[in-house]
Amino acid sequence: MTELTGYLRSDGRKGIRNRVAVAYLVECAHHVAREIAWPNRRDAHVIGFPGCFPNAYAQGMMERLCTHPNVGAVLLVSLGCESFNRFQLESVIRESGRPVETLVIQRSGGTAATIAKGQAWVEAALAELSTQTRVPMDVSELVVGTVCGGSDGTSGISGNPAAGRAFDRLVEAGAACIFEETGELIGCEEIMADRAVTPELADILRASVAKAARYYATLGFGSFAAGNADGGLTTIEEKSLGAYAKSGQSRISGLIKPGDIPPKGGLYLMDVVPDGEVRFGFPNISDNAEIVEMMASGAHMTLFVTGRGSVVGSALAPVIKIAANPEMYQRLSADMDVNAGRIIEGTASVDEIGQEIYDLVLDAAAGRQTCSEAMGHAEFILTYKSFEPIGPACLPA
Amino acid sequence: MSQTDTRLLLLSPADNVLVARAPIAADEPIRVEGLDLLAAAAFSLGHKLARQPIRAGDPIVKYGAIIGTATADVPQGAHVHTHNVRSNYTATHTLEEARTAYEAAREVGKT
Secondary structure (H helix, E strand, O other): OOOOEEEEOOOOOEEOOOEEEEEEOOHHHHHHHHHHHHHHOOOEEEEEOOOOOOOHHHHHHHHHHHOOOOEEEEEEEEOOOOOOOHHHHHHHHHHOOOOEEEEEHHHOOHHHHHHHHHHHHHHHHHHHHOOOOOEEOOHHHOEEEEEEEOOOOOHHHOHHHHHHHHHHHHHHOOOEEEEOOHHHOOOOHHHHHOOEOOHHHHHHHHHHHHHHHHHHHHHOOOOOOHHHHHOOOOOHHHHHHHHHHHHOOOOEEEEEOOOOOOOOOEEEEEOOOOOOOOOOOOOOOOHHHHHHHHHHOOOOEEEEEEOOOOOOOOOOOOEEEEEOOHHHHHHHHHHOOEEOHHHHHOOOOHHHHHHHHHHHHHHHHOOOOOHHHHOOOOOOOOOOOOOOOOOHHHOOO | OOOOOOOEEOOOOOOOEEEEOOOEOOOOEEEEOOEEEEOOOOEOOOOEEEOOOEOOOOEEEEOOEEEEEEOOOEOOOOEEOOOOEEOOOOOOOOOHHHHHHHHHHHHHHHO
16 A cells, blocks of 8 residues: 655645646746746746736636645746736745745846746755655645646546546545536536535536536537547547546535635536636636646646647646557557556456556655656646636535 | 457446547457447547447437537447437537648648
8 A cells, every 4th residue: 555645734734746836927027937847847846827918717726736736836937027926926825835936037137047047046945845755645735736638439438437537536535636627518418417415416416517518609619629530439429428427426425616626525617718708718728727636626636647648747736647448558558657558458447447447546756756757747827718716516515 | 159259348327428449440340239330430549439329419418428519310239429319507618620631731731
């Protein structure tokens, strides 16, 4: 049995990594942030928001990400004239007890001088973080997300059901598990509503999928990429039913929106489709946007099931890559943590691969690097959205 | 002898499609619900074929749930995909047209 330990944060949550976040507050500061992190890029990860216009969702997301349990210290990099409220962000991080500094490029002597100051700050922060010790941690303290990307006709019959079994085990052990995305649950609304813990939540789950269907209908495209069809998926409903299998068999305890932290263990649906009229474009423009939202809701790591073969990882929180398709696994095995294609070949059962995923979640929590992590993948993307807050019936009593 | 090829997966008893769990070449013998056929097209891993004759307008059922509507009659054993199925929600976008045009242009360039 793997002994779990974590870094205790002031809010009581525990981190499975102790990273420095280097956060740019507008695209104009992105290069400087990247250069600052580069010499220590395995431990200092670049995150940020590219827009110059203010956005409450982005502000909230950055506050959650900079106080994520896997983050030990934060360096904010501002150009100086953007609209992002860096004062509030810095205060939130400071109140969390984490070391934080803001560098304003326009006041720090420009690109080269800011990079030099930033690199020195990161070095000092990493030295400080290396003295922090880990404390015992229980499986019930884990938050695990799941997404799928590059799905094909194999995802829904191998990787997704196996991830669902791992979710069942985690929920049973008291962990919080989060699945998404409502735009890829179109056609599943009734079977999903049957699993809600209360009738009120059942209505909320149905409404969230109806909202997604309307939103995507307005945009004229479903959450469906050309590669999905190459892989044998014909319609969004078919993709949805396969994606739905990631949620496993547990009762659904609640519905959260990006940045809402599950109040206790259980299975949660994340509603990722914005509220109100359609604005700012597609809900999540690529897979990493979904992983970022999982992290903002506290996910220590994300299970990523892929059929066509996504290679991405993530800044801040490890990604466990589950190959659904045995042919793709042969081509990209160094990128894949788990070969669920064995289910299709008939050499492993869904339960066996589910167990393998569960064991790997515990190993990764204990410090084992996942494939994407070891190869330095640290993708990050955050764009504009708008949400209404969730109501009380969304969360378990 | 089984009524259906072991390379073809029936996910739910209510389904009218089967899923290829291994690639199948065009003209390869296959057995679908007791019927011996030659594969009408190549099936890549994860693609679907008709378990029984399907008529235009019929629902397509996979995992025991409706995944779309047939837009043409589909003979038993034929490929079930975007050319003969539409979504009941949002239309499916593929790169098929772009790819065909690109490949045709490259052919012209070669001659």
